[in-house]
Amino acid sequence: MSPASLTKIEHSAYWTPNITSFKTSARLHLQHFLVQNTLGFLLDEEIEKSITASSPLRVADLGCGNGIWLTELSSELLRRGMPAQLDGYDINPVNFPHTVHLPPSVSLKKLDILLEELPSDLLGTYDIVHVQGFTSLVVNSNVTPLLSVVLAFLKPGGFLQWVEVPTDDLVVESPSPTTTKIACEKITESLKGIAQAQGIVGDWVASLDQCLLTHCFDSVRMYAKEKRQQDFQAWTEDYLMVLEELALFFPSRKQDPQAPITREAWEELFSDAVGETLQGVVVHQRKLSIAVGRKPT
Template sequence: MSATPEYNPRQFWKSRDFHNSTRLYLQHWLVQKTLGYVLHPSIPQDRPLRVADLGCGNGAWIIEASHELPSSAELTGFDIAAHNFPAPEFLPANVKFSVLDVMTGECPSDLTGTFDIVHIRFFNGIVLNNEAQPLIATVTRLLKPGGWLQWEEMDPSTLATITPRPDINTTYCQNLMGLILNIGTMVGTKFDWLKSFENELDTFNNVQVKHVPLPPAYHKAWTENYLILCEEIAERMPPAKKAAPNVPITREGYLDMFEKVLEEVKNGVALNSKDLIAVLARY
């Protein structure tokens, strides 16, 4: 048996169920409340648009975007698996979904250069070893010349505990954050690329990177969104230390710590990244 459980981000996100889908709705709502928009207000909407949403999940963003755009717009959500896609019979007439692995750097020839807007959100757990270029290559293949990229991210390396009062204990929340980042390092999730969007997007024009602070009123909601994801990580933990000796904690130990984290959160502790990174660029 391998010393550490292998992390394949494509397989991991393929397997997410309705719990994760529910979290994605909460996450979408939080991003919208934090930014104040669904589609960036600088993007012109005065002509028919073709819009792609990469890693769309359950389509929370693209369905809402369809309500803001004229009915002449055509919107397509792409994801590596279809299990979270809504039934097509329930969708607006101008919205559809399709399976596509956007981390290959390729796209079908019939999609090349056909989109006016590409939207991306939260690939920080999918990009390994700071290698964001395959994803960006897919974006450039999809976009028309002069097309727009709208991208939202968070930098997990900025995770911190926030307390309403200095007397509240944060020990287990801090331990959880350290553990998650440690495991991330072991499996190859690195976040340097999130600090250099201008360099990563060097084939784009007018790259705008804005760091938007998280409103304190939504600290609790952002924390709960994060905790749902942390709870899912438990299934990746070995049930016995001897099964994977280099893994820093067993499943039982992780769940025990997680219960103590929940107690601290009940006392008002928040677990949040520093800010939301909003990127806008033109190809």
């Protein structure tokens, strides 16, 4: 399956089905705790140093999913006796918890930050903006639209914390030379091909600090955190859940017999890939990249 043959596959802004799914929300919880296992923090240490209890902290999480990062941050700030207003924004609200289950300091709202006009009452109001996992939404390595939103949300002197997975670093590893990993390699290459056909590549992640500098952030820092080997299987399971969800985007053989990939073909390949992971094959990226920058005062 070449990238060129995949251009017919319909692209969605969601990259996962826009339907209510307890599996999707469970995956987001798993992903959050795997990220925390890797990072060891919710907020970068320099951002932590800037926080004081003298005034309520305002934090925005862009692409917040089910709000798990915000609810965990709420617990941490409450433990430290620090007042805060924590706002999450996502184009897809189907995974938002019911408001009765959210801490009083957390609010989740539907907002397409890249297409909709930003509410005027939110401009220049946030001390911290958190961004994570936007590689599938950055087209042609153009981070300007997203960074423009971040700058619009931040107060002068406010911080951006951006955690990203270098998608070009996706690896498939077998526990032994005799354990096949053909299906896992094929399905990950197919996924890369679909993304590349839409202009989605991860090469910009390696120079994210330069992107921040170009957009006039100061106090810019960038570093990487290696994933723990004991988490590789859980990362694999997290990716498998994404790959399983993607089947809904492909037409069935009955709908389009000539499609580059049919739903049935994807499901068969996925089943073979799952079989390989049961034999110890893992699919993961080696590290997470973290970029921190401050809006000029």
